[in-house]
Amino acid sequence: MPTNALPPNRDTIADAFRTLQDQICEGLEQFDEKGLFRQDLWRRDAGGGGRTRLIENANILEKGGVNFSAVHGPMPEKIAAALNLSAGEFFATGVSIVLHPFNPWVPIIHMNVRYFEMSNGTWWFGGGIDLTPHYVVPEDAVFFHQSLKNVCDHHDPEYFGRFKTWADDYFYIRHRQETRGIGGIFFDRLDGANHQTREQRFAFVLEVGQNFVPIYTELMRRHKDRSYGNLEKSWQEHRRGRYVEFNLVYDKGTKFGLDTDGRAESILMSLPPLARWTYDHKPEQDPEALRTQSLLVKGIDWAAGAPAVSA
């Protein structure tokens, strides 16, 4: 798409996101070998619709969704107020992914790429990709951040630093004073500022999306056969509890979707299959879990290499 002769418009962007959804589902199915996505098509009364694709009880993936949507119509008042925009017609399209693996050593991953435009000519891209390991494996965190830095650096030398900090701030569970995971990149309202064209922004966002499969399959490959027991499974369930807390208390996309009467099953596909809460849980018998807790903080420069830590 970015190499197309014509500049991208809402239709070509939606088409590219639809194709991205297909490619990601295929890539994940190929790697998982067992898992097949099921699809729910839905329509929005006021305009547009989506393709919700769900995977459950595959080989590596316990539960996950790869969703595409493209919706349009008169701007709902709540959305206009939330985004501080005037009324008019809007168009929004995007791909959203959350994957919860069985093996506690394989991380939870989330990605979103989206495009928004208004009838008055306003447009922007948003999105990001971030990792929530149940156990932080420093080598993985370095690999993940370096991969994202590479993608960013192809487009703008300032992107990675800005978007990495943005992710640290966004994926933060304030009431726990801990990050959701090891972050990644997060960006919003990437518009025509600084002489950026829609084509340039789109090329960046699409490259983020196209890197999802190679990055996550590498992480699955590293850990899918690693052995684990009840200790690790229990820790995974507790970490998933924190994931639920973040998504239901803080995540803007989730709040926004629920507030504007979005399709609840599609929005909440991000929730884990099974989550656990124990009062004041402290994983004293699990040194790897304790180390993970110490690494759920903002500002670690993973792209520069793993920090020195004491387990």
Added chain:
Amino acid sequence: MPTNALPPNRDTIADAFRTLQDQICEGLEQFDEKGLFRQDLWRRDAGGGGRTRLIENANILEKGGVNFSAVHGPMPEKIAAALNLSAGEFFATGVSIVLHPFNPWVPIIHMNVRYFEMSNGTWWFGGGIDLTPHYVVPEDAVFFHQSLKNVCDHHDPEYFGRFKTWADDYFYIRHRQETRGIGGIFFDRLDGANHQTREQRFAFVLEVGQNFVPIYTELMRRHKDRSYGNLEKSWQEHRRGRYVEFNLVYDKGTKFGLDTDGRAESILMSLPPLARWTYDHKPEQDPEALRTQSLLVKGIDWAAGAPAVSA
């Protein structure tokens, strides 16, 4: 307390709530036989503190909390804004309970009684008690609502109708278009309106609190030995998922506590030990679960008897 010669003030109200917490913990421990509450005392930097009492892995109760707190100090700005109040000193005390039983036939129960006052003389009581059965047992729902109606009718013939409707509206999961459970009573800002004295309001709130143990022990007695299998356990975990959704997305006390930097572990003691999410879950093989789904609607007049339903 209500028969005391002196009118209640913030200290006598806090004392009564503290005693209520003791009585409820004792009542539950006696009935459960195995379960013993552990206590965490905490202090609030700006004034006051609380006694968090937790029970985990008892005989009947899998996880639960019976919390008391009495806090005071300068009114935090966020609270003043949320309650539409002017600045000044505030005082707040209350007891909050959520209990999650092992047996899916025993319902989840929640109760809260609270008192709030400001240095400018403003005061009110709030609270309520509501039931979230994993499986709605109509006879239990009738017993529960009639018990609450009795309590209300001792104090004001208009209370039950108003507070029952309030509970239906409050304990509602809007994005699922279903009630959290079968409701109960909910009330807030019970102040000196309609010539009510603080003594009269307090007598009502205290009687709500004192009925908690007799009501819930009766419900435990009815179902604690009922057999169940994986089907019922899975349904219970899904219903707990909805409980999590309500508490993290809608519950004002939870939002308020997290927003104002309350003690996260005390606030989130309401979350279940284990919750499950399955995409678009439909319990087709569980007729009792299907019947329950049909009963999670507003406006059922349980106090008048069970509605005619087709399973």
